[in-house]
Amino acid sequence: MTDYRRLRVALLGAGAVGSQVADLLRRHADELADRAGASLELAGIAVRDVDAPRDVELPRELLTTDAETLIVGSDIVIELMGGIEPARSYLLQAINSGADVVTANKALLATHGQEIFDAADQVGASVYYEAAAAGAIPIIRPLRDSLAGDRVHRIMGIVNGTTNYILDRMDQEGAELADVLADAQRLGYAEADPTADVEGYDAAQKAAILASLAFHTTVPLDAVHREGIVGIDKAMMDAARHAGYVIKLLAVCERLTGQTDASAAGEAISVRVYPALIRRGHPLASVHGANNAVFVQAEAAGNLMFYGAGAGGVQTASAVLGDVVSAARRHIAGGVGVGESTRANLPIVEIGRVVTRYQITLEVDDRPGVLATVAGTLSDGRVSIASVEQTVIGDDEEGTGSARLVIGTHKALEQDLSETVQRLADSGVVERVVSVLRVEGD
Amino acid sequence: MTDYRRLRVALLGAGAVGSQVADLLRRHADELADRAGASLELAGIAVRDVDAPRDVELPRELLTTDAETLIVGSDIVIELMGGIEPARSYLLQAINSGADVVTANKALLATHGQEIFDAADQVGASVYYEAAAAGAIPIIRPLRDSLAGDRVHRIMGIVNGTTNYILDRMDQEGAELADVLADAQRLGYAEADPTADVEGYDAAQKAAILASLAFHTTVPLDAVHREGIVGIDKAMMDAARHAGYVIKLLAVCERLTGQTDASAAGEAISVRVYPALIRRGHPLASVHGANNAVFVQAEAAGNLMFYGAGAGGVQTASAVLGDVVSAARRHIAGGVGVGESTRANLPIVEIGRVVTRYQITLEVDDRPGVLATVAGTLSDGRVSIASVEQTVIGDDEEGTGSARLVIGTHKALEQDLSETVQRLADSGVVERVVSVLRVEGD
Numbered sequence: 001m002t003d004y005r006r007l008r009v010a011l012l013g014a015g016a017v018g019s020q021v022a023d024l025l026r027r028h029a030d031e032l033a034d035r036a037g038a039s040l041e042l043a044g045i046a047v048r049d050v051d052a053p054r055d056v057e058l059p060r061e062l063l064t065t066d067a068e069t070l071i072v073g074s075d076i077v078i079e080l081m082g083g084i085e086p087a088r089s090y091l092l093q094a095i096n097s098g099a100d101v102v103t104a105n106k107a108l109l110a111t112h113g114q115e116i117f118d119a120a121d122q123v124g125a126s127v128y129y130e131a132a133a134a135g136a137i138p139i140i141r142p143l144r145d146s147l148a149g150d151r152v153h154r155i156m157g158i159v160n161g162t163t164n165y166i167l168d169r170m171d172q173e174g175a176e177l178a179d180v181l182a183d184a185q186r187l188g189y190a191e192a193d194p195t196a197d198v199e200g201y202d203a204a205q206k207a208a209i210l211a212s213l214a215f216h217t218t219v220p221l222d223a224v225h226r227e228g229i230v231g232i233d234k235a236m237m238d239a240a241r242h243a244g245y246v247i248k249l250l251a252v253c254e255r256l257t258g259q260t261d262a263s264a265a266g267e268a269i270s271v272r273v274y275p276a277l278i279r280r281g282h283p284l285a286s287v288h289g290a291n292n293a294v295f296v297q298a299e300a301a302g303n304l305m306f307y308g309a310g311a312g313g314v315q316t317a318s319a320v321l322g323d324v325v326s327a328a329r330r331h332i333a334g335g336v337g338v339g340e341s342t343r344a345n346l347p348i349v350e351i352g353r354v355v356t357r358y359q360i361t362l363e364v365d366d367r368p369g370v371l372a373t374v375a376g377t378l379s380d381g382r383v384s385i386a387s388v389e390q391t392v393i394g395d396d397e398e399g400t401g402s403a404r405l406v407i408g409t410h411k412a413l414e415q416d417l418s419e420t421v422q423r424l425a426d427s428g429v430v431e432r433v434v435s436v437l438r439v440e441g442d
Numbered sequence: 443m444t445d446y447r448r449l450r451v452a453l454l455g456a457g458a459v460g461s462q463v464a465d466l467l468r469r470h471a472d473e474l475a476d477r478a479g480a481s482l483e484l485a486g487i488a489v490r491d492v493d494a495p496r497d498v499e500l501p502r503e504l505l506t507t508d509a510e511t512l513i514v515g516s517d518i519v520i521e522l523m524g525g526i527e528p529a530r531s532y533l534l535q536a537i538n539s540g541a542d543v544v545t546a547n548k549a550l551l552a553t554h555g556q557e558i559f560d561a562a563d564q565v566g567a568s569v570y571y572e573a574a575a576a577g578a579i580p581i582i583r584p585l586r587d588s589l590a591g592d593r594v595h596r597i598m599g600i601v602n603g604t605t606n607y608i609l610d611r612m613d614q615e616g617a618e619l620a621d622v623l624a625d626a627q628r629l630g631y632a633e634a635d636p637t638a639d640v641e642g643y644d645a646a647q648k649a650a651i652l653a654s655l656a657f658h659t660t661v662p663l664d665a666v667h668r669e670g671i672v673g674i675d676k677a678m679m680d681a682a683r684h685a686g687y688v689i690k691l692l693a694v695c696e697r698l699t700g701q702t703d704a705s706a707a708g709e710a711i712s713v714r715v716y717p718a719l720i721r722r723g724h725p726l727a728s729v730h731g732a733n734n735a736v737f738v739q740a741e742a743a744g745n746l747m748f749y750g751a752g753a754g755g756v757q758t759a760s761a762v763l764g765d766v767v768s769a770a771r772r773h774i775a776g777g778v779g780v781g782e783s784t785r786a787n788l789p790i791v792e793i794g795r796v797v798t799r800y801q802i803t804l805e806v807d808d809r810p811g812v813l814a815t816v817a818g819t820l821s822d823g824r825v826s827i828a829s830v831e832q833t834v835i836g837d838d839e840e841g842t843g844s845a846r847l848v849i850g851t852h853k854a855l856e857q858d859l860s861e862t863v864q865r866l867a868d869s870g871v872v873e874r875v876v877s878v879l880r881v882e883g884d
Contacts, residue, residue, distance in 0.1 A: 141588055145583055149764045302754070307747040308743065315744050322591045325587070
């Protein structure tokens with residue numbers, strides 16, 4: 001055995017991820033020491049309740065409720081408690097006491113990331129957070145290091161496993177959302193309160209983290225446009241399938257050019273989370289079950305995709321341990337860490353300024369002149385039609401026929417589109433706006 | 443403008459990748475400086491012929507034929523010449539003169555990697571080679587850093603774009619290899635001499651690099667079992683499709699356990715390149731055209747896949763520039779580089795010791811008892827049958843009928859399998875062994 005320098009590691013939190021990290025740190029100690037070039041000594045595990053049941057059995061003597069004392073003198077602090085406080089205070093304490101820190105806390109980074117990165121910059125410490133963006137999928141290092149010489153134009157991520165599981169089953173089985181959600185809750189794929197997943201809050205946090213990193217710009221969580229999947233039903237899924245698409249909840253981080261009130265180069269960014277249509281042949285369309293994937297379009301590298309498990313205790317623990325080894329190597333090698341750059345500081349545009357393609361599904365009166373009225377309204381609203389499919393759907397209660405119109409648009413400004421859809425709804429010929437979905441990835 | 447420390451960068455080679463790197467270094471100088479924390483001054487570009495035509499116009503005054511003089515005093519040396527010599531000597535000169543080096547030279551790393559990594563270790567320099575394994579796809583950093591706390595069990599890579607382009611078109615169009623190859627040569631997807639691609643030499647070099655990194659073991663190129671795609675024909679493609687598979691040229695790097703004459707833990711590795719059957723639902727099956735992808739199975743992280751352009755001048759330049767930024771950051775931050783670990787040094791087993799599933803296609807006499815003979819021979823050879831499909835294929839020239847047998851096996855030892863197939867060929871009932879293909883990824 002090589003005689004390695006010993007590094008004191010403090011672990012905060014022993015939930016699904018934390019207990020796996022503790023277990024792997026102890027079981028793979030020799031291997032980790034060889035890779036890190038340092039012996040990683042788990043000094044203790046801070047928990048709320050030392051007697052709570054754990055996924056993995058942990059030595060009683062390592063457990064403590066006194067995180068602040070545990071942090072003192074630690075070289076590396078791993079924060080896996082989740083939530084804003086006390087996680088934020090502990091991380092700042094750790095950084096200010098000279099530790100490098102590893103965190104998987106997406107809620108914290110999406111809201112207080114800049115404060116934490118600034119604190120680390122001040123003292124030359126490093127913050128590692130590979131597990132905060134897409135679970136086990138290595139996406140932070142590729143964005144920060146591999147693509148450091150390139151320019152990212154767009155990121156499209158399936159970054160929430162629960163919603164992908166639900167949408168995938170709806171697509172595969174023709175099931176309704178409520179039924180699949182109930183099943184997912186029973187199987188443990190969805191929480192008892194699924195709001196954070198199905199309303200897109202979790203995906204929005206990850207989008208903020210990815211966009212900040214890719215565009216060197218602080219992206220506050222409230223600058224992320226967010227729509228969840230609760231409005232998606234079987235009929236929309238079936239229509240998407242019929243048209244050669246699948247519906248996925250996407251986190252889209254996009255660099256825009258030619259924005260008039262934006263930076264000198266006319267650049268700005270948009271960060272948004274919503275269910276969107278993706279054509280079946282796109283690599284993101286074949287991401288099934290609870291898996292995640294991040295599709296990156298860069299100027300030189302072209303299209304890249306990173307695929308894997310987006311959640312899960314042991315999977316996420318892999319990403320955390322990779323960060324711990326990196327932190328240890330840096331501690332041994334010396335030098336200062338790579339800070340998070342916000343030098344670009346691009347303006348973030350409102351959703352209304354975003355340009356995408358749309359698929360609009362309308363129920364209209366089936367009588368002469370209706371299509372002309374619809375087409376005219378779209379044209380007046382600067383929304384250009386790419387395709388129209390009309391299907392007669394039988395008599396309605398007043399005895400007149402109805403038709404379903406599925407309209408694919410060329411690229412249009414979101415603001416123009418939403419105003420136009422409102423005018424269509426008020427036009428007298430449209431019985432119902434069935435759905436308006438963006439089309440991404442074409 | 444921040445006043446950055448200036449780093450002297452020497453570029454060796456101005457081919458498809460080199461000329462793009464030179465162009466991006468100059469066009470994105472300000473952005474790269476912000477990201478690297480240093481001003482990257484391109485001191486010169488060493489070429490064989492300063493008057494040769496280039497993909498991108500380069501300033502005449504940067505070109506030189508004197509690489510050795512250019513290297514002197516450089517902080518970062520980028521080697522994009524390809525080939526073994528003089529690339530090897532220049533890299534060693536650069537390392538020994540205190541430079542960090544970036545290379546995309548897979549042939550050199552697969553044959554002299556250890557010499558170069560050792561030289562760098564001696565002086566505390568770093569060697570970056572993201573572009574040597576899978577073009578623009580970030581795979582080196584994920585393996586070295588992100589998965590440093592995990593254990594890689596297996597890598598399956600589509601790492602050669604030319605062969606994937608050929609096999610994909612054969613699959614999609616039902617075309618013959620020779621026709622697609624001729625087309626690929628006309629379109630520039632294949633070289634005039636396609637040997638390095640179609641015989642699997644290029645993939646074998648990449649497999650050696652990936653396996654060395656993933657398993658912390660020096661993998662000499664001649665320890666990589668290599669079979670190309672020249673034996674693959676339309677009939678095999680059609681049969682694969684019929685059975686729900688697609689044929690891909692795979693680089694497989696695998697950790698084996700329970701190897702009797704191996705290391706203490708009974709561990710060994712296998713590194714091999716061959717065309718294999720992959721079921722249609724596998725993420726690797728949907729890698730189309732000249733794209734590459736690397737599928738990684740790790741103990742904790744589970745299944746990960748990295749997808750993107752495996753070649754192309756500007757795409758590969760992205761990976762090279764990412765390395766240049768990393769090298770610059772390290773130069774500025776100080777400290778020693780992360781060496782390439784070979785501490786595991788696992789034994790590498792012969793192909794005969796590998797266990798996979800197979801699909802064996804035979805033409806046999808269509809008469810009673812033949813299937814019993816075939817089944818008995820397989821059973822005697824310790825090859826267990828998972829499925830059999832028999833199709834009558836009409837009368838042969840002697841007037842007796844023939845049948846085609848497609849046999850899927852359970853996992854079997856390669857040595858048992860190949861001996862058994864030989865015995866089948868000699869059994870008197872088998873007219874022809876049509877194909878023997880491994881099945882991977884199930």
